[in-house]
Amino acid sequence: MIIRNYHLLCIVAILLILLSLFVAHTDTLDLHLSDIYLVLSGVQTLRTVALFLLLLWLLYLFTHRFLYSKALTSLHIFITLSATLLITACLFYYAAYAKTYITIYNSPLRLLLPLLIIATLLSQLLYIINLLLGVLRRVN
Numbered sequence: 001m002i003i004r005n006y007h008l009l010c011i012v013a014i015l016l017i018l019l020s021l022f023v024a025h026t027d028t029l030d031l032h033l034s035d036i037y038l039v040l041s042g043v044q045t046l047r048t049v050a051l052f053l054l055l056l057w058l059l060y061l062f063t064h065r066f067l068y069s070k071a072l073t074s075l076h077i078f079i080t081l082s083a084t085l086l087i088t089a090c091l092f093y094y095a096a097y098a099k100t101y102i103t104i105y106n107s108p109l110r111l112l113l114p115l116l117i118i119a120t121l122l123s124q125l126l127y128i129i130n131l132l133l134g135v136l137r138r139v140n
Contacts, residue, residue: 005074006060012081013053020046049088068133072126079123083116
């Protein structure tokens with residue numbers, strides 16, 4: 001079996017699921033965004049990120065032969081993994097550090113968190129571009 005770089009998505013997802021087994025079910029991430037107050041379970045946050053990474057891994061598993069460039073694939077995987085792991089780490093670190101609810105506008109996360117979320121979303125465009133260029137190359 002050839003180990004491809006998109007298998008990192010599955011490995012990290014499995015590690016996040018295993019990590020979620022060691023997080024207390026009572027640990028919550030309390031986010032206060034302007035007039036919105038969210039209470040997220042730490043376990044569910046880790047498992048949601050893991051499911052997102054598993055979904056991307058499945059997409060790569062079924063479409064890797066249609067992709068245009070390995071460089072675009074590597075860039076997409078690197079940005080996606082680093083941004084999602086940094087988002088998760090920032091939320092958990094700040095929740096443990098603050099010991100209260102997280103007020104995004106009064107914290108160091110005010111600039112970092114939106115940038116990481118935008119990087120994650122924009123990196124998904126790399127996958128779409130890579131897939132479209134690969135399909136167009138096969139058609140022509």
